[in-house]
Amino acid sequence: MIRPQSTTVARFLGRAFAALTSLGCVFGCSSVPTLRVATSGDYPPFSAATPYGAIVGFDTEVAAQFARDTGRGMYFVPLRWPRLPEDADAGAFDVAMSGVTMRADRLPHMLFSRPYAVTGAVVAVRRERAEELATLARIDRRGVRVAVNRGGHLERVARQRFRRAEILTVDDNRTLADRVLRGDVDAAVSEQLEVAAWPVETFAVVGPFTRDRKAYAVTLDRADLLLELNEWLAVRELDGWLNERRRQWLSGGAVWSFDEACFEAIAAAIDLRMQLMPHVAAAKRQQNLPIEDPAQEEKVLQQVAAWAANEKLDPGTVVALFERLIAASKEKQRAVDARTALSDADLGSLRDSIAFYSHSLVSELGRCQAAVAHGDAPASLEAALRRGEAFRDDRSALAADLAAIIARSYQAPAPLVAEPAVASIEGTFVDFCIPPNLRFDREGYSIEELYGSLALPTAPRRQLPSGGSRVQVDPGRHEYRFYVNGSSADPHRPGGAITMPSGFEVEVAADHAVAVRLTPKFDASGRFELHWQDVYGAAAGGLETYRGLTRFDIDVSVADATPSGAPSQCPW
Numbered sequence: 001m002i003r004p005q006s007t008t009v010a011r012f013l014g015r016a017f018a019a020l021t022s023l024g025c026v027f028g029c030s031s032v033p034t035l036r037v038a039t040s041g042d043y044p045p046f047s048a049a050t051p052y053g054a055i056v057g058f059d060t061e062v063a064a065q066f067a068r069d070t071g072r073g074m075y076f077v078p079l080r081w082p083r084l085p086e087d088a089d090a091g092a093f094d095v096a097m098s099g100v101t102m103r104a105d106r107l108p109h110m111l112f113s114r115p116y117a118v119t120g121a122v123v124a125v126r127r128e129r130a131e132e133l134a135t136l137a138r139i140d141r142r143g144v145r146v147a148v149n150r151g152g153h154l155e156r157v158a159r160q161r162f163r164r165a166e167i168l169t170v171d172d173n174r175t176l177a178d179r180v181l182r183g184d185v186d187a188a189v190s191e192q193l194e195v196a197a198w199p200v201e202t203f204a205v206v207g208p209f210t211r212d213r214k215a216y217a218v219t220l221d222r223a224d225l226l227l228e229l230n231e232w233l234a235v236r237e238l239d240g241w242l243n244e245r246r247r248q249w250l251s252g253g254a255v256w257s258f259d260e261a262c263f264e265a266i267a268a269a270i271d272l273r274m275q276l277m278p279h280v281a282a283a284k285r286q287q288n289l290p291i292e293d294p295a296q297e298e299k300v301l302q303q304v305a306a307w308a309a310n311e312k313l314d315p316g317t318v319v320a321l322f323e324r325l326i327a328a329s330k331e332k333q334r335a336v337d338a339r340t341a342l343s344d345a346d347l348g349s350l351r352d353s354i355a356f357y358s359h360s361l362v363s364e365l366g367r368c369q370a371a372v373a374h375g376d377a378p379a380s381l382e383a384a385l386r387r388g389e390a391f392r393d394d395r396s397a398l399a400a401d402l403a404a405i406i407a408r409s410y411q412a413p414a415p416l417v418a419e420p421a422v423a424s425i426e427g428t429f430v431d432f433c434i435p436p437n438l439r440f441d442r443e444g445y446s447i448e449e450l451y452g453s454l455a456l457p458t459a460p461r462r463q464l465p466s467g468g469s470r471v472q473v474d475p476g477r478h479e480y481r482f483y484v485n486g487s488s489a490d491p492h493r494p495g496g497a498i499t500m501p502s503g504f505e506v507e508v509a510a511d512h513a514v515a516v517r518l519t520p521k522f523d524a525s526g527r528f529e530l531h532w533q534d535v536y537g538a539a540a541g542g543l544e545t546y547r548g549l550t551r552f553d554i555d556v557s558v559a560d561a562t563p564s565g566a567p568s569q570c571p572w
Contacts, residue, residue, distance in 0.1 A: 046099030082151025120208025271388030311366025
């Protein structure tokens with residue numbers, strides 16, 4: 001439950017939820033265009049194809065939930081990493097949601113959302129060769145073969161960092177681990193969140209040696225969609241839904257506080273705006289235009305003042321922030337080497353992109369006022385800025401100046417209000433407490449109710465994410481059983497398959513909730529692992545054992561009933 005601690009948070013929540021619910025229609029309604037989501041299917045934990053043809057991962061869940069919450073239909077289209085800029089220019093998708101990295105060379109072709117994850121490039125080697133290939137310098141030698149996914153951000157990183165080693169590109173990112181294990185290559189360039197799912201007893205990791213923000217990308221003509229997505233992401237940061245998905249799919253300390261998400265979002269908007277300046281310099285030089293453009297600068301300042309007033313920010317302070325940004329932008333343009341500043345981007349399109357990130361920055365300042373008001377906000381903002389790509393070349397003074405101005409953009413802290421008591425939630429519920437990485441859905445495991453009446457339209461098969469899933473039920477007794485989908489134990493599979501033995505009963509009193517904790521049991525051989533990534537290849541040890549599985553028991557413990565308004569008893 002969200003507990004607003006200040007009037008600014010409450011105001012943001014009211015505005016955000018009003019925006020999300022104003023559509024007034026359900027998932028797939030005809031009044032809102034269907035969303036075309038580009039995804040690669042080869043990049044766990046963000047997007048990965050299962051053996052049964054479904055696409056699963058952090059970003060696919062975010063895409064589906066965004067579509068539901070905003071009344072859109074949705075379908076996936078292929079994301080081809082080598083052609084991502086060209087496909088964006090051609091309008092082949094509405095939004096790319098597949099672990100896309102914010103990168104300067106992509107800016108003339110697409111717009112980026114507020115970031116939702118930070119990761120870094122790493123090199124994975126076989127553990128028995130860990131000492132031999134313990135550093136980047138030892139890896140970057142003649143005769144060392146380094147594999148990397150073709151066409152994506154990591155290929156660019158690999159070629160920049162490893163000038164002596166042989167770079168071998170692959171078209172299926174999921175094969176990297178197998179290639180290292182078979183000895184086809186000596187090492188593989190991947191990133192922290194992906195390698196976290198590889199077996200630690202088999203691989204050693206060098207790095208990270210970059211810091212990369214992950215975000216969603218839309219085509220240049222869909223700024224309206226991205227502003228809506230940014231607002232939705234901020235709401236889902238505040239209500240904890242994104243952190244639930246991070247716990248489920250991402251590892252290695254990926255959970256963010258709302259303040260941390262705010263600082264990353266503010267810093268990213270500034271960083272992306274600054275990264276556009278070399279392209280602007282090139283476009284101006286191609287048209288023989290001067291760096292100075294007082295009329296354009298005045299237009300920008302008038303616009304940001306209006307945005308600031310709309311966000312209940314001090315317009316004068318926000319204008320001062322953009323005056324400092326404009327001065328720094330002109331310095332960056334002047335520093336660009338005319339011989340290397342090659343860009344085919346149109347100046348008008350570049351200015352539209354700059355306007356979008358300017359608007360995003362002011363919007364983030366508005367929705368993040370409570371975070372910016374904290375006493376340690378200037379230091380946190382400065383640190384977030386200095387980690388950006390545009391601030392790595394001796395721009396620490398600029399980062400400090402901008403952080404100090406931003407901290408002043410919040411006129412005065414709103415008076416704190418007492419936390420409201422937890423409101424009573426009327427209804428009768430079963431809370432399914434599902435361990436992280438164990439998925440109950442059509443592609444992994446299913447739950448079916450055999451007795452009772454669920455107050456949901458999706459019976460009998462149940463789709464539940466990892467974590468705590470609250471299902472509303474009628475008072476009375478309910479009986480459930482579990483199935484491994486696609487295995488010989490799945491009663492919905494053709495061929496007269498048997499019913500699995502795992503099941504339990506729950507008695508639920510009116511206006512109470514019962515928590516059911518589910519704990520998987522391995523057979524004596526331990527042949528099956530819980531991680532959903534295991535179905536993607538022999539390196540993770542799951543594909544063959546998954547296909548041959550015929551039995552999967554689950555220990556069930558049912559907690560005592562509690563009033564439905566009390567906090568959930570789920571530990572996840």
